[in-house]
Amino acid sequence: MGSFLSQLSQSWGNIGSALVITVEGTIGGAILALVLAFVLGLMALSRFVVVRGVARTIIEFFRGTSLYVQLFWLYFALPVLGFKISSALLCAIIAFGLNFGAYGAEVVRGAINAVPRAQWEGAIALNMSPFQRMRLVILPQAWVAMIPPFNNLLIQLLKSTPLMSLVTIADLTFEAQQLRSATGQTAWSYLFLLVVYFILAYILTLLMNALESVAKARLGRGTGLRGIFRMRPADPTGKSLGAGLAGAGTEIEPVEAANLTSKTMGAGGPGGGGV
Amino acid sequence: MATEPKIPDLSEVDTPPNLPTGTPMVQFDKVVKRFGDNVVLDHLDFSVEQGERVTLIGPSGSGKTTILRLLMTLERINDGVIYVEGQPLSHMDRGGKLVPANERYLSTVRKKIGMVFQQFNLFPNMKVLENVIEAPVHVLGVPKDEAVERAKKLLDLVGLADRVGQHPTSLSGGQQQRVAIARALAMQPDVLLLDEVTSALDPELVADVLNVLRDIARTTTITMLIVTHEMHFARDVSNRILMFDKGRIVEEGAPDKIFSEPENDRTQTFLRAVLEER
Numbered sequence: 001m002g003s004f005l006s007q008l009s010q011s012w013g014n015i016g017s018a019l020v021i022t023v024e025g026t027i028g029g030a031i032l033a034l035v036l037a038f039v040l041g042l043m044a045l046s047r048f049v050v051v052r053g054v055a056r057t058i059i060e061f062f063r064g065t066s067l068y069v070q071l072f073w074l075y076f077a078l079p080v081l082g083f084k085i086s087s088a089l090l091c092a093i094i095a096f097g098l099n100f101g102a103y104g105a106e107v108v109r110g111a112i113n114a115v116p117r118a119q120w121e122g123a124i125a126l127n128m129s130p131f132q133r134m135r136l137v138i139l140p141q142a143w144v145a146m147i148p149p150f151n152n153l154l155i156q157l158l159k160s161t162p163l164m165s166l167v168t169i170a171d172l173t174f175e176a177q178q179l180r181s182a183t184g185q186t187a188w189s190y191l192f193l194l195v196v197y198f199i200l201a202y203i204l205t206l207l208m209n210a211l212e213s214v215a216k217a218r219l220g221r222g223t224g225l226r227g228i229f230r231m232r233p234a235d236p237t238g239k240s241l242g243a244g245l246a247g248a249g250t251e252i253e254p255v256e257a258a259n260l261t262s263k264t265m266g267a268g269g270p271g272g273g274g275v
Numbered sequence: 276m277a278t279e280p281k282i283p284d285l286s287e288v289d290t291p292p293n294l295p296t297g298t299p300m301v302q303f304d305k306v307v308k309r310f311g312d313n314v315v316l317d318h319l320d321f322s323v324e325q326g327e328r329v330t331l332i333g334p335s336g337s338g339k340t341t342i343l344r345l346l347m348t349l350e351r352i353n354d355g356v357i358y359v360e361g362q363p364l365s366h367m368d369r370g371g372k373l374v375p376a377n378e379r380y381l382s383t384v385r386k387k388i389g390m391v392f393q394q395f396n397l398f399p400n401m402k403v404l405e406n407v408i409e410a411p412v413h414v415l416g417v418p419k420d421e422a423v424e425r426a427k428k429l430l431d432l433v434g435l436a437d438r439v440g441q442h443p444t445s446l447s448g449g450q451q452q453r454v455a456i457a458r459a460l461a462m463q464p465d466v467l468l469l470d471e472v473t474s475a476l477d478p479e480l481v482a483d484v485l486n487v488l489r490d491i492a493r494t495t496t497i498t499m500l501i502v503t504h505e506m507h508f509a510r511d512v513s514n515r516i517l518m519f520d521k522g523r524i525v526e527e528g529a530p531d532k533i534f535s536e537p538e539n540d541r542t543q544t545f546l547r548a549v550l551e552e553r
């Protein structure tokens with residue numbers, strides 16, 4: 001224990017830069033995954049069968065093959081074929097982006113599909129173009145339902161970053177292993193690692209919960225920032241998305257509405273006129 | 276709430292509706308609409324003149340909503356042609372042949388039509404004012420301040436001038452429906468489609484919505500196709516009633532005639548049933 005602590009304080013600088021690497025891998029991978037999720041998710045909803053087919057193939061391929069193998073392929077196999085990606089970290093970010101982007105695409109597609117048909121019809125009746133319907137009406141509503149599953153994926157991504165240590169990247173896991181071999185304190189080294197990953201995951205969850213609260217408030221169903229400390233998504237199914245006005249045939253007085261939770265608001269009737 | 280709105284100019288003259296003038300505003304020409312094997316409209320023909328207010332009545336499932344949804348391009352036609360001001364809605368002219376319309380063409384015809392839905396279909400991601408200005412700004416390219424000014428007039432017209440900054444979810448159903456009416460009018464359509472716009476409302480909220488619609492009918496020349504079970508309202512605003520049964524017009528005429536001395540058996544039965552419901 002004593003030797004562990006003294007070694008820990010000695011290698012504090014290394015652990016700091018390892019933390020930065022882990023965060024870089026997570027955030028970089030998440031940004032790429034987010035972009036790919038929207039591109040592939042929207043492609044998967046295209047009217048054109050070829051576009052849909054391309055998206056589905058990419059999604060299924062990257063969901064169906066292991067992240068571990070994808071990373072090794074980018075890092076070890078591509079250079080053999082003559083393409084060398086400049087840094088190991090970039091390889092990791094691309095692997096995370098492709099793998100989690102494929103899962104994220106399903107989140108995007110599902111959330112868009114969950115927006116009531118009546119909302120599309122309202123947008124068509126105002127003569128919006130397909131692009132305007134998506135940008136002005138559908139995505140702002142679907143976005144709220146995407147945040148909780150995105151949060152889950154983000155945590156998964158963070159928990160996948162130890163793979164980076166297998167392609168020579170000095171991330172947190174790598175440093176914990178260094179610590180372990182320097183001190184022989186296996187239990188303490190890995191306990192330390194557990195705690196650090198947990199703290200990182202919790203920070204990400206807080207940020208995502210705050211994002212969700214803000215997004216919900218935009219839809220007039222905010223519960224304020226009260227719910228941000230929970231770990232589990234409040235609404236994993238995104239069901240309350242139907243809370244829009246689409247199905248709300250009932251009268252809601254202003255005062256009452258302010259007290260309603262998003263759950264009760266979700267109990268709408270069937271969608272638009274005569275559908 | 277008392278609705279005694281001031282009427283802004285809605286880009287139309289403030290005289291009572293014009294009487295028929297040449298080209299029909301809306302024309303159904305042998306329109307066929309099927310859902311699977313269910314033939315909902317079977318070679319339906321009818322037309323509506325510019326400025327006319329036509330109410331469609333008939334039993335549940337007789338195809339009234341389908342007619343409005345076809346006009347709003349929410350459904351695709353199976354056969355026949357729908358014309359709006361002489362321009363085919365569902366088809367476009369390509370080298371002298373009518374071919375199914377593409378999205379860009381559809382939008383040129385669709386801009387003449389506006390619709391108010393039974394369930395309002397307001398956008399919950401926008402406040403009341405945004406609901407009314409977004410489409411004029413993005414679709415019609417109206418400058419924002421102009422759109423805001425116009426939206427405020429329209430919201431005043433529907434008695435909701437003080438609600439511009441609220442979320443639609445914080446309004447009553449009747450208020451939401453009046454926002455939806457303002458939103459549809461903000462696009463300056465030539466034809467307004469109203470599909471049972473008070474059916475989802477509690478009884479005490481119906482009158483405000485109907486009064487707003489009466490005012491619009493009285494002060495504009497907008498063409499209206501109305502589906503409603505509110506027979507007093509239909510009688511007040513309509514020039515003509517079309518009685519549908521199983522996708523066909525079984526009787527049509529002026530409201531006085533249809534409501535006082537219907538000739539067709541099915542019209543009589545239907546009206547008796549509707550009146551008993553009250």
Ligand SMILES: Nc1ncnc2c1ncn2[C@@H]1O[C@H](COP(=O)(O)OP(=O)(O)OP(=O)(O)O)[C@@H](O)[C@H]1O
Nearest residue numbers: 274275310313315334335336337338339340341342
């Ligand atoms: N999307 C759909 N898919 C399948 N069938 C449909 C669809 N929409 C309407 N129908 C059928 O078309 C017929 C006409 O329906 P429509 O909604 O136009 O009737 P309606 O006159 O508006 O009735 P109501 O007074 O009940 O609103 C019905 O038999 C209905 O079941």
Ligand SMILES: [Mg+2]
Nearest residue numbers: 274339340341
């Ligand atoms: Mg109907």
